[in-house]
Amino acid sequence: MARLVVDPAFVVGGLDRRLFGSFVEHMGRCVYTGIYEPGHPTADADGFRQDVLALVRELGVTAIRYPGGNFVSNYDWEDGVGPKDERPRRLDLAWRAIEPNQFGTDEFVAWSRKAGVQPIWAVNLGTRGIREAVDLLEYCNLPAGTSLGDRRVANGSPEPHDIRIWCLGNEMDGPWQIGHKTAEEYARLAEETANAMRRVDPGLELVACGSSNAGMPTFGDWERTVLERTYDLVDHISLHAYYEPRDGDQASFLAAAEEMDRMISAVIATADHVKALKRSDKELTLSFDEWNVWYQQNFPGELGLPIREVGPLIEDTYTVDDAVVVGSLLITLLRHADRVKIACLAQLVNVIGPIRTEPGGHAWRQTIFYPFALTARYAGPTVLRTAITGGPELDTAAFGRIPALWSTATYDENTGETAIFVVNRSETDKIDLEIPVTGHVARHLALYDEDRSAVNTADDPDRVQPRTVDATEVVDGVCRATLPPASWHLIQLSS
Ligand code: AHR
Numbered sequence: 104m105a106r107l108v109v110d111p112a113f114v115v116g117g118l119d120r121r122l123f124g125s126f127v128e129h130m131g132r133c134v135y136t137g138i139y140e141p142g143h144p145t146a147d148a149d150g151f152r153q154d155v156l157a158l159v160r161e162l163g164v165t166a167i168r169y170p171g172g173n174f175v176s177n178y179d180w181e182d183g184v185g186p187k188d189e190r191p192r193r194l195d196l197a198w199r200a201i202e203p204n205q206f207g208t209d210e211f212v213a214w215s216r217k218a219g220v221q222p223i224w225a226v227n228l229g230t231r232g233i234r235e236a237v238d239l240l241e242y243c244n245l246p247a248g249t250s251l252g253d254r255r256v257a258n259g260s261p262e263p264h265d266i267r268i269w270c271l272g273n274e275m276d277g278p279w280q281i282g283h284k285t286a287e288e289y290a291r292l293a294e295e296t297a298n299a300m301r302r303v304d305p306g307l308e309l310v311a312c313g314s315s316n317a318g319m320p321t322f323g324d325w326e327r328t329v330l331e332r333t334y335d336l337v338d339h340i341s342l343h344a345y346y347e348p349r350d351g352d353q354a355s356f357l358a359a360a361e362e363m364d365r366m367i368s369a370v371i372a373t374a375d376h377v378k379a380l381k382r383s384d385k386e387l388t389l390s391f392d393e394w395n396v397w398y399q400q401n402f403p404g405e406l407g408l409p410i411r412e413v414g415p416l417i418e419d420t421y422t423v424d425d426a427v428v429v430g431s432l433l434i435t436l437l438r439h440a441d442r443v444k445i446a447c448l449a450q451l452v453n454v455i456g457p458i459r460t461e462p463g464g465h466a467w468r469q470t471i472f473y474p475f476a477l478t479a480r481y482a483g484p485t486v487l488r489t490a491i492t493g494g495p496e497l498d499t500a501a502f503g504r505i506p507a508l509w510s511t512a513t514y515d516e517n518t519g520e521t522a523i524f525v526v527n528r529s530e531t532d533k534i535d536l537e538i539p540v541t542g543h544v545a546r547h548l549a550l551y552d553e554d555r556s557a558v559n560t561a562d563d564p565d566r567v568q569p570r571t572v573d574a575t576e577v578v579d580g581v582c583r584a585t586l587p588p589a590s591w592h593l594i595q596l597s598s
Contacts, residue, residue, distance in 0.1 A: 105494030107538045109512040109521060115486040116441030118513060121166045121221065123479040124447040126393060127211070128172030130198050130454050131416030136462040137452035138214060139206045143463060150206075151214050154466040158458045159218045159451065162472060163479030166221040168270065168392050168447045169211050173197035173405075175273050176229025176281040180239050183207020184258055196281050198405055200413045208243065209255070212264045221268070223392070223445070228272030228292055228312075229282025233299045240269070240303045268308045268445070270392065271296055271333075274315040274343060276325050279405070286321060286328035293329060297336035310390045310445070311337040316344050317366040323373055330377040330387065339390040339445060342370055345397035345455075346428060355501035357424065357528045357589060360431040360509050362502070363394070367439045390445035394432060396425045396471065397455045419455050420560065421470045423552040423567055423589070430474030430550065430591035431526040437478075437511040440486040448475060459561070467564035470557075473550055474591050477569060481522045481593055483515035489523070494536075497529060507534060508586075519598030520545065527586040538582040542598040547575040551590030 127133055136143075138159075141150030170178055177196040182204045184190075190204035215222040224243070226236040238251055243264040245252035252263070274280050275289040284292065289312065297309050311333045314322045326340055344366060348356035367389065374387040398419050408416075421429075429448075436446050448471075452458045457472040468476075489510045497507050510525040519542070527534050548569045557567050575584040575594060586592060 104535050104537060105508055106492050107508070107510060107523065107525065107536055108490045108492070109487055109523060109538065111487060111514045111516070113488040115438065115488055118437070118440050118482055118484055118486050119444040121445045122436055122440065122443060123163055123475070124166035124168065124223065124392070124445055125164045125451040126168045126172070126447040126449040127170070127451050128454065129170050129174045129178070129195065129202055130172055130450070131418065132414065132453040132460070133450050133456065134206050135203070135413045137460055139210065140462065149210065149213055151217060152460070152466065155452060155458060155460060156218055158466055158468065159220070162457060162476050164218070164220050164451070165479070166223055166268070166445065166447070167215060167218070167451065168223040168225060171197065171225060171273055173273060173280060175225045175227050178227050179231070180208055180235070184209055184242070184254070194410065198416060199408045199410050201411070203413065208239070209258055209260050212260070212266070222264070222266050223268040223270065223447070224266050225270035225273050226296070228275060228289070228296060229280055232292060233296050236296050237299050237303055240300055244304060268310065269300060270310040270312070270341065271337070272312050275312045276319055276321055277315040286325045290329045290332035294332045294336060297333060301336065308339070309337040310339040310341050310392065313340045313342050313370060317362070317369065323369060326370055326373040327377060330374060331380070334377050334381055334383060334387065335385070339388050340370060340374060342366060342389060342391045343393040345395055345399060346432070347396060347398050347400060352500055353424065354497065354530055355499045357428060357530065358497070358499050358502050358505055359428050360435045361505055363432055363435045364438070367391070367435070367443060371442050388444040389439070389442050391436060391443055392445060392447040393449040394446060395449050395455050396421065396428055415453070417455050418453050418459065420558045423470055423550065423555045423557050426470035426474055426550050426567070427526055427589050427591045429471040430478070430524070431509050431528065433474060433478045434509055434511045434524050434526060437482065437486050437513070437524065461561055465561060465564070467559055467561065469559055470550070470567045473569050477548055477593050478524060481595055483513035483520060483522055485514045485516065487512040487514050494534060495529065495532060507532070508536070521596045523594040523596070525586065525592050525594070527588060527590045529588050531588055533588060534586045536584045536586055538584070538594070539580060540577055540582045540596050541580065542596050543577050544575050544582055545595040545597040546593070547572040547584060548593045549590055551587045555589050
């Protein structure tokens with residue numbers, strides 16, 4: 104028997120709703136035949152798929168990073184604005200596909216408005232630099248009256264796009280990145296780009312590139328070098344991480360939240376080290392602007408791809424276990440809500456996405472859609488610390504001995520509702536859980552299956568769905584729930 108204690112007095116921090124962000128890259132079918140498909144039966148006058156827009160709203164996504172990813176590091180934003188029939192077809196060096204440029208800056212902002220999400224823009228610091236960044240900022244955010252503001256107006260957007268969050272490049276530490284840089288090279292460029300962008304608008308939120316993953320040889324040192332130059336100029340440092348089972352070790356994969364947790368703690372420590380060096384009062388926050396499960400072992404790498412038209416790329420089909428892991432990663436982000444202010448599930452549609460589409464056909468929810476949508480829907484404004492006692496522990500090859508249960512909670516002082524998010528990471532054992540409470544159970548939704556490899560497909564799109572657990576109830580001030588092996592749960596308690 105495990106006991107979970109939660110109390111509104113034990114606050115982690117306020118929940119920034121941008122934690123429920125996602126990511127749209129010009130990669131594979133994320134844009135073309137994903138969110139944008141003129142001629143699709145559900146397409147609106149702009150060519151935006153309404154079936155996908157409906158799922159994006161249901162997913163509860165709040166912010167979207169765009170246009171890459173690796174794609175951005177050789178992207179000329181000017182190619183994607185103006186009359187569509189005059190836009191060039193260009194070879195995208197990141198994914199070696201021919202980019203038709205039928206969807207660009209103005210289309211993305213229009214799509215974001217329809218989806219009800221805040222756009223987050225990444226600028227190209229690979230093949231371009233300060234000039235391109237401030238030009239794009241002028242095009243997007245200045246009113247009519249400058250050459251680029253006027254150009255946006257002429258292209259059909261009279262009002263400024265008013266994009267508030269800007270990423271200074273993408274994964275610049277990665278040798279695969281077009282225009283890859285050393286930490287010092289990137290730090291100088293990011294510093295000067297941030298300086299110039301703040302001349303246009305001092306109130307922007309800027310994100311400096313952190314490491315591409317915690318396994319990079321420069322992890323830690325990269326963040327320190329970049330922040331020593333940019334600490335006063337940026338608001339956030341980015342983190343990226345993708346998780347997958349390695350060498351068939353499903354037990355460690357189910358515990359991937361440990362890896363994310365350790366990465367976040369390491370980046371916070373590094374940022375705070377720079378804060379101390381600078382005798383600064385400013386607290387830097389984190390933008391975990393790419394995270395997900397990604398079976399990278401199945402991806403041949405971009406150099407294994409022929410030059411071709413845009414088509415399917417890394418369309419991973421997610422299992423029940425993958426959904427449990429995604430749920431546990433969200434729990435980790437919430438546990439760090441005091442420092443993680445932005446997070447982007449990468450990506451949104453088709454390309455390692457929670458939403459899948461068929462060109463000209465249906466759109467459906469992958470398994471990982473559900474823990475994301477339910478966390479976004481039920482998480483309240485204040486994140487609370489949870490304490491678990493008496494629960495079993497697991498031995499994992501990757502992380503050593505860890506608790507089987509991984510949890511967080513949120514509280515809404517207006518409604519008195521507490522939402523508990525908890526994962527049982529044991530592959531073999533169910534866990535009986537007790538939660539001392541004063542109210543009653545409003546709902547218990549769970550994701551698990553006898554067949555942990557079950558997936559949703561075009562032919563069987565609803566094979567995996569959340570289940571309502573009716574047996575969970577409060578008796579004598581204690582909520583009792585049973586958590587099957589490898590399962591994700593939302594337990595909402597009303598006062
Ligand atoms: O999301 C896929 C790719 O993963 C992105 O383009 C890149 O930033 C990361 O390496």
